[in-house]
Amino acid sequence: MSERYQAFEILILRRMDGVYPLRAKGSGDTTYGGAMTAGVVDSLDADHWLEQALREPATMCELGGRLFGALFKQEILEGFRSELAAARALGLGLRLVLTVEPPELALLPWELLYDEGAEGFLARSAATPIVRHLSTRRSVRPPIQGNALRVLIALAEPKRLPPLGANYQEVHSIAQALSRGQIEVDVAPTLLLDRIGRGVRGVGAALRALFVGRGRVRVKLVEHATRSKLKNTLREAERAGQSYHIVHFIGHGASNESGGYLILEAKDGTPDPVPAEQVAELLDGTGVNMVFLNACASAREGEAGPDFYPFRGVAQACINLGIRAALAMQVDIVDRVAGEYAYEFYSSLADG
Template identity: 30%
Template sequence: MTEPSIELELDVDATAGGFRIQSRSGVGGECAVDTRWDPEDRTLERRLRRLHVALLSSAAGTRRVAARDEKAAQELGTTLFDLLFTGDVRTLFDTTRQQAALRGSRVRLVLRVRPPELAALPWEFLYDQRRDDYLGLSMPLVRFPEVMDPVRPLRVEPPLRVVALSARPRTLDEIDAAAERANLETAISGLDRRGRVTLDWATGETWRDLLNALGRGQWHVLHLVGHGAYDEGHGEGVFFLATEGGASYPLRASRLAQIAALHPSLGLIVLNSCESATGSADDPFSSTATTLIRRGVPAVLAMQFDISDRAAVEFTRSFYAGVASGLPLDVAVRNARLELSLAFPDTLEWGTPVLFLRQRDGQVFEVPARSAPPRHSPSRTGSPPTGSPGTASPRPAQSPERSPHAPAPSRRPPPSVTARRAGRRRVPVRRWWALASGGLAVAVAGVAFTVLSGVGGTGTSVAVPANVTWTGTGVVLQPGQHVRITASGRISPRPGIAAGPEGLSVQTYPGLRLLSSSNYGALIGRIGGAAPFEVGAGTELRAPGGGELYLGTNDLDAGDSTGEFTAQVAMD
């Protein structure tokens, strides 16, 4: 299912001494603005150079983005924003954002920039300083070259099949092929285990190896790792394969497009090579990516700058998870950009990938909806059966004679208390008031614990509000400690949309997720500062490290969500 969105389309054409920007909005507005361009003004050129330096600096993996690097990105992004959104175009942009917010949807920005000198600019860094907002992180942003014959979505029966080739000609700068291969396999490993994505590698680095790999089956994605460049002589981008002797073999983009045309199941080519999105200042279709689009490839994901290994792994993991789930490619890229920026706040590399599409909606692959995961029963999670001897039960066992559809007997709900901890926000929790044979429910420091006689564990019940990113449970786990979590309740991540702890599948509502492998709005957890994990209706695990257990909903934009989950946490 396509994420609810309102499209804002911007067409940029050259005029005498400047440019004309035409804008059309899905809310019904349309306008055109003429703007002048001073070719002697070197401000944009200087800011581009500073951005290049900032990207190299942030890719080195320092503890945080230096203020000067962030400033370089914001200054360039502001210049690009002011160039594109001026006069009535800015007014229409603001109106579209307001209408999208009122409708509970998002803006989808489609750029069709025809002048080559403008098409080559890194529009992914567009920055609205009024909102302190990089548009590439807050909305799907796609470059949509004007081509004929858009393609229909390709129906994909999971798994999404990826074939990859890594080329390292000895006449070019050394590439650590083993590391590149390990990076891609690391990014896809979790998806592979769940049957969502498969990855095969070409056995060599030559054009024959590429043809042989593509001929082994029906592939959906071709992923190329290596060196790229712009060939001034032929006026198009190239990807460097190797010859039989190990020298470089420049495979021109037009030839790569001819190869791709022989495999109609290919819907996407990923170019993990520098300058694959860079072209001539005289021809907007001269880069490797745009040449492939013009020659019929449905979608191309290319790099406009070098990208570090850690950024490539994080972006690739999230991107392929979204694609395999059926997200439109532009939404998958937007989500992957945001996850990269959150995983590594010290880098600006989220702006390096560029998505080129041949069709408007970004739905290159049509992935059938998967059935919802089964609910976890208490017995599967290891929780004691309700009402069993020697346990404290949060609710009485249901009589077997009572119909499951009959209304529950009226009883007074348990009172709520609020845990107060020094230096921590107020966290709502509920006491377990039940007393059972051999079990005792007590409250310590405002947090409810149940001592389970004969089981040797303690438990707590925590309310997890939907409008808070993370809620501390007060449960501090030791490395290797066994913990079981079950959950119930309903939340509304968006007006008119309800979800249980399992969340909403991507096909039902994509949403902006913190954990790309889990459903939107699902209950998730983390221990200390470790990576988040899926909880859903129930899970159990051994803590990989020590720290407090936090619970939250899988929603990066949770501020307007309502409702709460109730989680029962038991520790051995």
């Protein structure tokens, strides 16, 4: 499958007269219209379905099928099939770009869209990746230039919260993925080894080789991440003209009626909840292109309400700041899955 794609954009508008209007656009500015009925959407209790799916994977197919049926109706479905066939005829993939305006619908796991009997899970196929799009009031930062890539891994493990022992496997997964290349990396592997433990001594050697064709890569680990540690590390790199392209956070996060937040560490090691807007402020002016937020609920926005502000989710706040991309979890994830996801993501980067 070619890495080049055409786009099929779907916009879900806010609720009007019991329905959610849909607008879609394919290649050549071809447009399609439709609507989702509020009753169908209201029946989708995503949290309940996802909890069931962890115990019975087949449930995930059923949830994905319901989401697909709610979104792809009549003209939209016909347009999707037509655009996908046209893209395949050209040797291209079809990227599904979703813009979800209603906050209550943004919480639904659209990444699970399941086309029964045809495409299966869309997001699992290289031919039909799914991307969420968020409008931003600020200009998007320019893409990474040149071959060098700099990654900052921030670990926060506050007292009185569950330990992150299992999450250190994720750091190992990152190291394994990046080791696919053959370029020396600037990093202190002993620091990782001491922190992660004897079970992953291969990390040191793995971190010495990276990214075929990319040039030198710097991977920096910030442990016991506090606001000041993160801010100073990012500012120093920016002043030196060596801004980090990716900030990867591993730790705890949550959301409530007031919005989303990450939990860093205070100076005394106790939890320091940082609201979404303040997380974005820490990254502002640092040149960061992308954030990877591996924290439970780190992509969840606050409870939807009449005065809901659409960028309260941490990922949303980062996009609103002008950061090009944000990867975040909408639900609690299994540690093994977090490690596997990190491995696949960084493997893709290593493959170019």
